[in-house]
Amino acid sequence: MRELTIKDKQAVLDVFNSFEVYEQSGGEDAYILVENNEENRKRLNDVGVTNKEIDNAADEAFFCTIALAFNGGYADNYEYGKFVLWGPIDGVLRERVRNFEGTQVDALRLLEALEGVKEVG
Numbered sequence: 001m002r003e004l005t006i007k008d009k010q011a012v013l014d015v016f017n018s019f020e021v022y023e024q025s026g027g028e029d030a031y032i033l034v035e036n037n038e039e040n041r042k043r044l045n046d047v048g049v050t051n052k053e054i055d056n057a058a059d060e061a062f063f064c065t066i067a068l069a070f071n072g073g074y075a076d077n078y079e080y081g082k083f084v085l086w087g088p089i090d091g092v093l094r095e096r097v098r099n100f101e102g103t104q105v106d107a108l109r110l111l112e113a114l115e116g117v118k119e120v121g
Contacts, residue, residue, distance in 0.1 A: 004048070004073070006085060011047040012074045013083045016065045023062075030078075033062040044068075077105065089113050 019040065024032040034040055036058045044054060049072065057067035065083070069075035075083040087093070089109060096102035097110055 008048060009074050009085055012044070012049055012072075013069070013085065015043050015047055015049075016069055016074070017082045019065060030066055032065045034065055036061055036063045049074075 019034040022033045022035055024030075036054070040063075041051065041054055045051065049068065053068060053072055054063055057064045057071065066078065069078070069083045076086040077084050086105075086109060093102070093106055094110065097106050
């Protein structure tokens with residue numbers, strides 16, 4: 001499997017975010033169902049999603065974009081009704097967290113980035 005760039009992933013998410021949703025549910029067993037048809041498959045194929053990936057998240061009538069987005073490593077989160085990619089961990093993110101302007105997700109990302117870093121002291 002090839003390494004996807006941010007641009008590649010964003011192209012896939014743009015397609016996911018543009019689909020007409022048939023049915024969705026949140027919570028622990030969240031799903032977002034989209035019609036499993038030739039047009040929707042072609043749109044995904046055009047941005048690099050394989051039929052095998054789609055089939056792994058599909059039945060005959062629908063596929064689940066949540067399963068595709070997260071199992072395929074295309075999305076980092078689902079926020080405000082859209083799949084999103086997080087930006088880099090940079091000075092802007094650090095300052096948001098330091099100034100208590102960041103979200104819980106921002107803080108979690110920083111903590112995860114620090115895993116494995118030896119503590120001083």
